[in-house]
Amino acid sequence: MMKKISFQDLPRLFREISETQTLIAPIEKCGQVNFGVWTPDSTLRLDALKTVKSAKGAFFPQVEDIVHFRMKDKTIDIHPAEVLTEDFVIFGVRACDARSFELLDRVFLADPVDPFYAARRKHGTVVTLACNQPEETCFCTNFGIDAADPCGDVTAWMDRDTLYLRANTEKGEALISRLENGEEAPVEDLKKSIGEILKKLPLNDLNLTGFDGDHLMEKFNDPKWEELARGCLGCGTCTFVCPTCQCYDVRDFDAGENGIQRYRCWDSCMFSDFTLMAHGTNRPTQTERFRQRFMHKLVYFPAKNEGLYSCVGCGRCLEKCPQSIHIVNVIKSLGVKEDD
Amino acid sequence: MQKIGVFVCWCGSNIAATVDVKAVAEALKDEAGVVFSTDYQYMCSENGQAMIRQAIKDYGLTGIVVCSCSPRMHEATFRKTAVSAGLNPYMVEIANIREQCSWIHKDMAEGTEKAIVLARAAVAKLHRNAPLTAGTSPVTKRALVIGGGIAGIQTALDVADAGFEVDIVEKSPTIGGRMAQLDKTFPTLDCSACILTPKMVEAAQHEKINIISYAELESLSGFVGNFTATIRKKARYIDEDKCSGCGVCTEKCPSRKGLDDFNMRLNKRGAVYIPFAQAIPNVAVIDADQCIHFRTGKCGLCQKNCSAGAIDFEQKDQLIERQYGAIVVATGFKPIDASQFNEYAYNDSPDVVTSLEFERIMNAAGPTKGQLVRPSDLEHPHEIVFIQCVGSRCSEDAEKGKPYCSKICCMYTAKHAMLVREKYPDVNVHVFYIDARTPGKNFDEFYRRAVEQYGVDYIKGMVGKVSVEGKKLHVQGSDLLNGEQVHINADMVVLATAIEPDPTARSLGTMLTASMDTNDFFTEAHPKLRPVESPTAGVFLSGVAQGPKDIPETVAQAGAAAAKVIGLLAKNELTCNACVAHANEAVCNGCSQCERVCPYGAITYEDREIRTPEFRGVRRIATVNEAVCQGCGACTVTCPSGAMDLKGFTNRQIMSEVDAICR
């Protein structure tokens, strides 16, 4: 059942939601839009197509305590961190980010299930938002994602001064049942117009042939990696803005009298210390680390997950890489050429 | 994981009075790595040390923390204790719970709490300590004595007698210093020159002593055992080797405008002069500022008259570079400038003189050939007033003067008063004094003789003002004992001016990196236990450069300094500082920044083969010369990658201390 709410009334809805649960939405702070906890005085930016960081942080935060220790003499006290027990809503997730949750599920909900992630997924309601104005860096279409009709517990469309919402799940139903009913027609029109733009996107027909488990060694041994990686600074920008990157590190912080906190935090396979051990590393050069990231997204992950790529075409890496090196370069460079 | 023993000292009641030592020992038992913790009355005593040794053995300790007095006091002691029990000396940390805790706090709870924190910090640091081994460096067996007064001469003689070479650098044309200017010495009243000149001659003739007069230290590098000094020998325009000291030139010189420094500028001398008859070297010197030849290019009378052909107008300053193992500072003193005390009319009347000027007036070789006359009119004075403590014992915030007691003034004034009264019984002598300080052998007897036997009029009180009234000097003072104002119409006033370090001391201190106090006296390494050593290794102190003292004290200290120098030079090699910088080759960038801040030039770079988990190949790496590095740590902070670290004070050690203190 389609529901609707006028933009004018949106703050009221947000206030209502935030009274009972945490509401996360795209918020502008110091000139950048990122997902953050909505409060009545935040600057909501539902119009912003891409937040700098993806929405994955709502389920897989950049830093998360997992266990706390206290040591005395030879004894240790262990206090596991508590998993989330309260409901929250993440509002305004775009189609690409919504797909990324499915990809993250494949990792964190695979046996053995990650309790922290699972709790967040259980308690989180995802409200997605169709992309009225996709950009030149968008290439989600290549991965079968429909930016005109994203998935999620609730799907929303912005049409002039009205937000149309459709519940896809019981959780979604529970969230928007309070709203008045809306018409289907404007949404259908919007979907159509979005579809038109999507067709015109410059990167919407990438050739992904050959990126699969069968060509694993061929892709791995491709000589082009070195040149592709030459300009890579080895920073983690692409990884940290990526909705599907989920590598993490586990670290201890000794807070003195307050014991030792063990937390996990995002990590990047592009970092030189990612696989470093006391006696060496199995990926000593940036080329190897660079290759790992893209091989994982385009070959290893699909090989393990029925051909599902670990890329959702959000295009954040295209916009944010300081040296303009990104997955599209890799796909085009290593992929099958049209004229081959 | 270290096994640490904690030893809490009571220091009698010094610590135990404000710190609950038992509680400290108990609290430390809970610290990670602490396997033994105890307290004892005097840890530094033989019993205390035995207790430490026993614990090291019983508990297999890998390091110890001693909570006691300042490490400046007993760190060395406990390091030796550790060594004797088989531990590395650098596995000892001291928690200073006396000077920095019990002595400054009154509250027991507060003191105890702080002591625990300090001890924890020491434990935390110790966890990151590593055994260190000191390297060695050779010793250059030659000493440099800066200053050729009695202090310098005595030190040089003693060192030379022990068989080591000594160079004396003296900034004036002759050695002898202030003592050479004195007439008689207290309390024996023997002739100063008579006892000094034989020493000067002995120094000059000693085969191990090399006197470099009219010279100053230009620069210094290196470190204990290995100093390199550059000495500027000023041009005296006389060839020292040729000059026989006959004095003909000094007589022929037509310039008579120069003031005679030796006689406290009370008379004039020629532009070419020999400072005094017994000068050593007995060689003339040309004062280029006064010399007609230098000013006009003419004259040259001296040159024409010198049968030895020693006059050399072309002579230039000469730089001498030499290596030394030890340096002795014997720069002595000068009287404080009396012109700033115009309440005593020093600027208004030539008959107001300083004690040292008076000394020259009384001296047979002085400007008046020993006749006591007023400088203004050369008339015999009848009333002389001595004023004590001129510039000494001033309050800290006074605009002029020194806060300290100059120590020698009471006695030399008594000497002057006595000599005047003995030679000229017709002269009335009054002495205004604050206290008469006479704590030396035969000093008080001497002072009492002046008062009782020679009838010197001692007036306890200050002089408020001296004003010139015609030919007389009106002295207005107070007599505290009688509670009245005193007015004396004097013919002469003698000011017992304070003494202060020679003005060259400050720059010398900087050059030697030897610390000085606020009055520019050199600081001793320990005020009680190491009074003749500077905190800078290899630099020793002799005479008034360290603080006011009289001649016997100076000579005693000069001997002591010599003994220390001999002790140093007798060694073939020295153990270096173990706490030196070290560059971790795995992360050194070879960027050369550390080299730029190293004050000792201890850092060089080399291309080195590196094998780390992340890198194999040749890289430019910093290397530290451990014999040269003194362990300041300037390089460590300049190093952005943290490759350069200081052993004994590593980044991790200090951060651990910080963590422990802040937690």
Place this chain on the structure above:
Amino acid sequence: MSVNKEWTPNIVAFCCNWCSYAGADLAGSGRMNYPANVKIIRIPCSCRLNPMFVLRAFQRGADGVILCGCHPGDCHYSTGNYYARRRMTVLFSLLDFMGIERGRTRVEWVSAAEGAKFAATMNDFVKTVTELGENKKLGDLRCKK
């Protein structure tokens, strides 16, 4: 341990071994009082003070950090304190630029003979930091009690 007491600042004093540490000892020998919340860390020279140590102290809960070294010109290593002077000036200015209260950091030159100055400096610094209150801007919440 300090539960029932009024809040007092935690002060870390880095003292160079040759002058200021000795000055602190002298203050002790002279029984000159200064607050117990000043804790001294001995470093060989003021130039050994890495800005990292200053930040570390603040992270771990210090409310003020003071560096004491030999007077300029008196450095045991001749030039160490000149470097320290520039380094700390730049660091303090940067911290100030980031909005950290100026009074929380200080450099004082204290000679081995200035026990009284050491005590007075500490008293004054503790007073300044007490007035500023707890260090909230540059601390690590995980280390807060």
Place this chain on the structure above:
Amino acid sequence: MTDNIIPMLGVVTDIRTDTPDIKTFRVEAVGGGKCFEHKPGQCAMLSIPGVGEAMFSITSSPTVAGYQEFAIKKCGCVTEWLHHMDVGQQITIRGPYGKPFPVDDELRNKDLLFIAGGVGLAPLHSVINYVLDNRSDYGKVDIVYGSRSKEDLLDLPEIQSVWADPKSGMNVHLTIDREQEGWDGHVGFVPNFVKELDFDPSRTVLVCGPPIMIKFVLEALTELGFEKTQIYTTMELRMKCGVGKCGRCNIGDKYVCKDGPVFRFDELDELPAEY
């Protein structure tokens, strides 16, 4: 449910010094008994809070009651710390992780050949003792073990008294790299020794040791006629989570912590050479 990420407590109840840089640690649950049950070849994550966490193979056989053992070589922060601690120290432990050697499947009733170098004996130790305890389930068993020197041979007393005991029905072949006083056994590198011993290529092989040794052992075995499908090894890589999520030990489409550490060589051939 959180057991896979949240560690449990263990107590070190015994520490043995095996070689100058290897010690064996016995770990029990705080109340006594094993922390968990495991299979031969599996690993566990040991950690000292504040120092770090690291993955180690379990050296003791699952048939041992009451405890697990770990032979650990000193090489990084965690191992350094472990080497310095005393008996009675608590540590944290989680596991078991990874795929074990197929002792109850492919290996059953086979003639076995164990080849190990240095600390590489540690993961095989568990299998060997498991085989010994279920001797009748397996055919012929030979163990080739080599190290740099006599002192570097792990578990020498046990090898000599138990494994080499004729009653065990196993043959032990020891070798050291260089001649040494007091050593009258074989001298030479493991790969050559394997060739010299000329094993029948019908055996199933379990090999573990330094990469360079494995490389040449593989060549030697191929020369003797072995197929890659007969040879198992176990890998060591940087691991963090132990549950195939953190991404660190990812090689190709495998996660060593989950899909390994035991691999058959033909499986490894399908993976990029990044190990």
Place this chain on the structure above:
Amino acid sequence: MQEMIVNRLRELLASGDYAGVIGWSKGETPFDRTPGLFTEKDLDRLCYDSFCGSNLSKYLIANAKDKKVIALLKPCDCYSFNQMCTEHRIQRENVYVIGVGCKGKIDGEKIRNGGIKGITGVSEEGDLLKIETLYGEKEISRKDVLLDKCLSCKGKEHKCADEVIGESEDTSVGNKYELVEKLDAMTPEERFEFWRGELSKCIRCNACRNACPACSCIKCVFDNPKSGVENKAAADDFEENLFHIIRAYHVAGRCTDCGECSRACPQGIPLHLLNRKIIKDINELYGDYQAGEEIGQRHPLTDFTFEDDEPSVVERRGGGK
């Protein structure tokens, strides 16, 4: 100009003395310019135009280690190059520097942030940029979308070029310390809030550090477990501050103000302000100094004078309240 450069490079590479050229190539979007090493055969991929804003000097550390290469450096890049030569990170003799003319580089991010979406093409016509988008054609003035670093241009001179191709222009506008001064004039509370807001965006991707030519350490203290300050993510506000304070301090006196940190930051944090504050302090307190002006300079924090101000000068100076 691109043609002139390519022709000259062809000549130079033909000599066989050089392993390649460090330059830029075009990428997917109209703004993508990717650094790379180009040999004779792939010179046709080399591109030099108004979007080549990145500073290539740092690539010479890795690429000119054991071979000779040619580098294309803009006037501002030369300072970084000289500074790295001073620090022995680059061997001067291994690099043939072609100074390429620069009239200011364009910031794609600024065009996007200006509300122009779906950009599919950009062409330059004098001072005007014609932008094709999915949603129609737009125009924007070139000078409005120059990189921030171009607004504080250090001048058109190449300080290290072996030869120069093309004309340069000084694109500096106004007082480069304007923002620093604005912050200085705020109350400490306001400044604190400003930085807290900005730095809270930091995701610790290390792009600022990895792009920074002064951050050329073989192993950064933040990556080195032995340093005691290693951290990978800001688990606390303090760690956000710590990373940027230490980074600014470590490059103090060595930072040439090239602006790569701010350009690289995906969250648009004005990190260069920290460095610029230090540069301003150094200039005011210790005399004018430009890092990378020439090879072999001694930077102000490895130097001193007897008369330097005491650190308490911080409490007295500046317009701060």
